Amino acid sequence: MRSESARSVGLMGMLAHLRIFQSLFIGYIGAGTGSLIIQVVIAAFVGGLFVLKVYWRRITGFFKRGKECEEVEE
Amino acid sequence: MVSNSAGIVPGSFRDPSGFLFRHAGVLYRQVNRVYRDHYEALMGSGLYDDLTGAGLLIPHEDTGLEGPRPDVSLTVIKPEAVPFVSYPYEWCFSQLKDAALATLEIQRRALTFGMCLKDASAYNMQFLRGRPVMIDTLSFERYEEGRPWVAYSQFCRHFLAPLMLMSYEDVRLGQLSRVHIDGIPLDLVASLLPFRTRLKLSSLMHIHMHARSDRRYAHKQVDPERLRGVSPRSFEGLIDNLRTAVNRLRWNPGGTEWADYYGETNYSDAAFEHKSGVVAGFLERLGPERTWDIGANTGVFSRLAAEHGAFTISMDVDPACVEKNYLACSRDGARDVLPLLVDLFNPSPAIGWDLSERMSILERGPAGTVLALALVHHLVISNNVPLDKVARFFSDICRHLIIEFVPKSDSQVQWMLATREDIFTDYDRAGFEEAFGTRFEFLDRVDIKSSDRTVYLMKKR
Numbered sequence: 001m002r003s004e005s006a007r008s009v010g011l012m013g014m015l016a017h018l019r020i021f022q023s024l025f026i027g028y029i030g031a032g033t034g035s036l037i038i039q040v041v042i043a044a045f046v047g048g049l050f051v052l053k054v055y056w057r058r059i060t061g062f063f064k065r066g067k068e069c070e071e072v073e074e
Numbered sequence: 075m076v077s078n079s080a081g082i083v084p085g086s087f088r089d090p091s092g093f094l095f096r097h098a099g100v101l102y103r104q105v106n107r108v109y110r111d112h113y114e115a116l117m118g119s120g121l122y123d124d125l126t127g128a129g130l131l132i133p134h135e136d137t138g139l140e141g142p143r144p145d146v147s148l149t150v151i152k153p154e155a156v157p158f159v160s161y162p163y164e165w166c167f168s169q170l171k172d173a174a175l176a177t178l179e180i181q182r183r184a185l186t187f188g189m190c191l192k193d194a195s196a197y198n199m200q201f202l203r204g205r206p207v208m209i210d211t212l213s214f215e216r217y218e219e220g221r222p223w224v225a226y227s228q229f230c231r232h233f234l235a236p237l238m239l240m241s242y243e244d245v246r247l248g249q250l251s252r253v254h255i256d257g258i259p260l261d262l263v264a265s266l267l268p269f270r271t272r273l274k275l276s277s278l279m280h281i282h283m284h285a286r287s288d289r290r291y292a293h294k295q296v297d298p299e300r301l302r303g304v305s306p307r308s309f310e311g312l313i314d315n316l317r318t319a320v321n322r323l324r325w326n327p328g329g330t331e332w333a334d335y336y337g338e339t340n341y342s343d344a345a346f347e348h349k350s351g352v353v354a355g356f357l358e359r360l361g362p363e364r365t366w367d368i369g370a371n372t373g374v375f376s377r378l379a380a381e382h383g384a385f386t387i388s389m390d391v392d393p394a395c396v397e398k399n400y401l402a403c404s405r406d407g408a409r410d411v412l413p414l415l416v417d418l419f420n421p422s423p424a425i426g427w428d429l430s431e432r433m434s435i436l437e438r439g440p441a442g443t444v445l446a447l448a449l450v451h452h453l454v455i456s457n458n459v460p461l462d463k464v465a466r467f468f469s470d471i472c473r474h475l476i477i478e479f480v481p482k483s484d485s486q487v488q489w490m491l492a493t494r495e496d497i498f499t500d501y502d503r504a505g506f507e508e509a510f511g512t513r514f515e516f517l518d519r520v521d522i523k524s525s526d527r528t529v530y531l532m533k534k535r
Binding site for chain 1: 224227280
């Protein structure tokens with residue numbers, strides 16, 4: 001029961017991150033079902049990493065700027 | 075109407091958004107009405123200006139002409155001419171890597187303007203002024219939030235797969251792109267890559283897991299509504315991850331037989347200097363617009379030709395030479411030299427549908443002027459091509475020829491003959507002049523100091 005709840009929470013988290021397709025994948029080149037499925041999984045994973053990367057850069061950028069200001073004041 | 079269907083470029087038929095055609099020797103692109111919405115978005119959103127300003131997309135003029143298919147035509151544009159069309163299997167490692175990074179940068183910028191690439195074919199990239207540029211103006215479409223990147227699989231097959239094979243296994247595996255015109259199948263790539271690539275996140279995800287998913291769902295119907303989309307942030311993350319993966323790939327053009335040629339050959343400094351002066355003098359006399367330097371090695375004489383105003387295709391069979399050549403051209407800003415990997419004994423053939431999608435290397439001529447320096451002994455002695463066939467080949471592809479004859483007394487030729495029978499009874503100066511004299515007029519001939527070699531300037535009869 002508990003594990004089911006955990007899975008449900010996990011699934012809700014995934015659904016919050018992933019969006020339901022609103023249109024079919026109409027393109028003049030065949031994207032490939034398997035490729036689209038794995039892309040959704042990979043994009044969700046690397047998208048999360050990307051968010052962490054962006055925020056990490058902002059944090060380190062903030063401290064670097066602060067350090068630069070201190071050096072200028074000195 | 076400027077042309078009929080006879081002017082349509084044979085390889086331009088896959089995308090219903092438009093096609094290329096030639097009229098009076100000029101290349102145009104008809105944009106079809108079906109593509110109106112996306113074309114207006116490209117031009118109106120600022121993306122076109124951004125990409126052309128950055129040198130990532132070929133600029134074009136709106137001509138106001140009517141195309142060969144006026145019934146479906148929206149407009150006809152005239153893209154800036156690319157001096158020489160080359161293909162991914164003719165590029166060295168760094169050329170393919172730069173083209174891949176340029177494609178990803180285009181996709182990254184497109185997203186910020188609410189658009190994305192609907193294809194990521196390596197054939198959409200060409201080298202203009204030494205840098206990769208996208209030539210297909212119709213590769214963009216409006217971005218629909220939640221939709222995955224439809225070109226992801228194509229990008230992996232056309233760029234990531236050959237780059238990983240070249241980097242992790244063997245640089246010669248890049249030639250698989252010549253066999254597989256729509257990119258190397260990922261299951262083949264997965265089977266060729268070494269085991270350690272399963273331990274690297276980028277190759278694990280984009281190649282091994284990708285190939286497995288392709289195989290698993292190859293014959294299964296999946297309701298698209300059941301699939302989950304890709305958020306804009308995840309899309310950005312995917313492009314950023316691919317960029318990092320490509321950026322980390324390396325290939326070191328170590329010392330191959332030919333890459334160290336100038337450093338290790340018995341050519342003395344004086345002989346080399348004299349030969350350079352002779353070739354420069356011949357180029358000065360000809361003032362060629364276009365030169366093919368065949369057997370260019372690392373491109374020393376290609377750059378000399380470019381300095382004399384010639385756009386120069388610098389061909390060599392050795393991937394390390396082409397790599398060194400390209401890196402040197404990039405470093406020195408030699409924008410009029412295009413290094414290419416070409417094996418003269420098996421040159422790029424015509425490939426694709428009806429053998430007309432991609433042209434053979436010879437169809438992309440004529441060369442104008444050909445430089446064939448320190449080459450003829452390889453053709454005749456290493457590969458048993460008779461001298462008259464060599465002369466006929468050159469007379470078919472050029473008007474002027476600057477060619478070096480290397481006699482049997484030269485240590486390079488002696489080394490070649492050391493382990494084989496000398497069956498080349500007519501391979502001497504007289505035999506060379508007789509074979510070439512039937513097809514070419516000799517304009518000049520200079521013996522190179524401190525060597526037994528001779529450089530000729532010839533004009534096709």
